[in-house]
Amino acid sequence: MSQVVVLGAGISGHTAAAHLKRMLGKKHNVVVISPSEYYQWIPSNIWVGIGKMKEDQVRFKLRKVYKRWGIEYHQAKAVSIHPDGSMENEKPFVKSVYTEPEKRGEEITIEYDYLVNATGPKLNFNGTEGLTQGRNTQSVCTTSHAVEAWENLQKIFEKAKNCEKQQILIGTGHSTATCQGAAFEYALNVAFEARERKIEDKIEITWITNEYELGDFGMNGAFVKRNGYVIPIKEFAESVLVEYGIGWIKRAGVYKVEPGKVYYEQLNGSKHVKEFDFAMLIPSFTGAGIRAIGKNGEDIQDKLFLPNGFMRVDADYSPKEFEEY
Ligand SMILES: Cc1cc2nc3c(=O)[nH]c(=O)nc-3n(C[C@H](O)[C@H](O)[C@H](O)COP(=O)(O)OP(=O)(O)OC[C@H]3O[C@@H](n4cnc5c(N)ncnc54)[C@H](O)[C@@H]3O)c2cc1C
Known part of the structure; x- marks a missing residue:
């Protein structure tokens, strides 16, 4: 045996x-x-x-x-x-x-x-300064994280219903973070829910990603067959984001998070800050x-x-x- x-x-x-x-x-x-x-x-x-x-x-x-x-x-x-x-x-x-x-x-x-x-993978929140699940940012990498993300997202929806403009940031929380596909799906889900509640004009959603081009998804892109046409996934991802009213920042490595603020560096070396009311950022993995x-x-x-x-x-x-x- x-x-x-x-x-x-x-x-x-x-x-x-x-x-x-x-x-x-x-x-x-x-x-x-x-x-x-x-x-x-x-x-x-x-x-x-x-x-x-x-x-x-x-x-x-x-x-x-x-x-x-x-x-x-x-x-x-x-x-x-x-x-x-x-x-x-x-x-x-x-x-x-x-x-x-x-x-x-x-x-x-x-x-x-x-x-x-x-x-x-072990979720390496410590790999990015201030990337703290449940405090500064959310994650959907585990079920308990996702439960907490939903609790906090509902508060954002409530504020938007009361006509308070809200900024939502979804994507990767480190220059080496992967699993972009999951975060992308979550961004679309959040946008869909905002539309269902008729609050999309009060919610600005931004997709922040370390991908060189949208739709890379950590696998060097792909091709999508849609309505009889075969299109590169870059175009597909961009058109879906436009359709859902989501803006994007690409080639971005998030290196620091503070309450309501994310700091990132783009591939060309430029550094930026983006404010948010709710952020779901995927950490790097170890x-x-x-x-x-x-x-x-x-x-x-x-x-x-x-x-x-x-x-x-x-x-x-x-x-x-x-x-x-
Ligand atoms: C929100 C989300 C959506 C996703 N959607 C897709 C998708 O649509 N398609 C796709 O292909 N992938 C998707 N992924 C990625 C996919 O979930 C992972 O690739 C997959 O879970 C990896 O499987 P795994 O078994 O290697 O690791 P896990 O599923 O993470 O399992 C690891 C296991 O090891 C255990 N463990 C940890 N440490 C130890 C230890 N020291 N000793 C013993 N056990 C330990 C854990 O408790 C767990 O049971 C998604 C990921 C996320 C976060």
């Missing part, structure tokens, strides 16, 4: 664990380690952030599901990977710390034959911060992880035999 340990129960970890169990059956053990008791469908947070979906519509508890599927589950946070084992332990293992209330803080060591690291430790307890961080904390991968997604990896 082999043991496969999956770190993280997000979109990739949960999918990997589900398929591994389905394919490996009872002959092998699949273990999931993840700090939250929930799986959350992150893409739907753009709906939670405008009040169209509730928190519990985009998440479910993992424990029951994993029990039914025969997957061993630990509500814990992995803190270190020991791929060569240790002096006391021949086999590779992962050290984790429980996050569930009954065992909170207790350490657990789990051996593995195969390890899947699916811990996703890895989950798991340590990599060698057999003698030495630090082997550089072997497993990049300086930004993400795991080293070959970034070649073509199918291969396991031995070829």
Whole structure:
């Protein structure tokens, strides 16, 4: 019997664990380690952030599901990977710390034959001075953030209804932030909701992005087929923003946020300030911060992880035999 340990129960970890169990059956053990008791469908947070979906519509508890599927589950946070084992332990293992209330803080060591690291991106709010979720700015990167964003957006809508002009800023909160597509969708959702409430003339929405051209979305653009025409996504994105009455600032790296003010530098070196009443800015991402430790307890961080904390991968997604990896 082999043991496969999956770190993280997000979109990739949960999918990997589900398929591994389905394919490996009872002959092998699949273990999931993840700090939250929930799986959350992150893409739907753009709906939670405008009040169209509730928190519990985009998440479910993992424990029951994993029990039914025969997957061993630990509500814990992995803190270190020991791929060569240790002096006391021949086999590779992962050290984790429980996050569930009954065992909170207790350490657990789990051996593995195969390890899947699916811990996703850590939201690096500290990467931009003043980019503080819930205080200066909002995010829709997690369901609880999106709930909070919606609470604050409603206050903006109320003010606009009372004829107070409101400025909304949506986009990327760092020159290296990604996930522009999610923020773009959220900008359109907010504009749509303002129109539904007939307050669009009181709300000025601006899309601020680090993209070189609109519609890059971190994937070097694309082409869109619409009404029989194939158009570059740059034109598509620009025309959609115009249609929704949204202005834009591109090639902008946000480097500082203060209450109601965002400071950004554009690619040509010019520096600017933009005021806002409500801002939803995506932070930069780092890895989950798991340590990599060698057999003698030495630090082997550089072997497993990049300086930004993400795991080293070959970034070649073509199918291969396991031995070829
Ligand atoms: C609002 C929004 C909308 C989006 N829409 C789309 C879309 O339409 N299409 C698209 O392709 N992508 C979209 N994305 C991006 C997509 O959500 C991410 O690419 C995806 O969630 C990444 O999956 P993941 O499993 O790698 O990470 P995550 O889904 O973030 O999961 C990471 C998991 O690891 C766990 N974890 C963290 N640290 C540890 C640790 N130390 N030990 C163990 N577990 C840990 C977390 O709790 C979580 O369960 C969107 C993102 C956002 C924010």
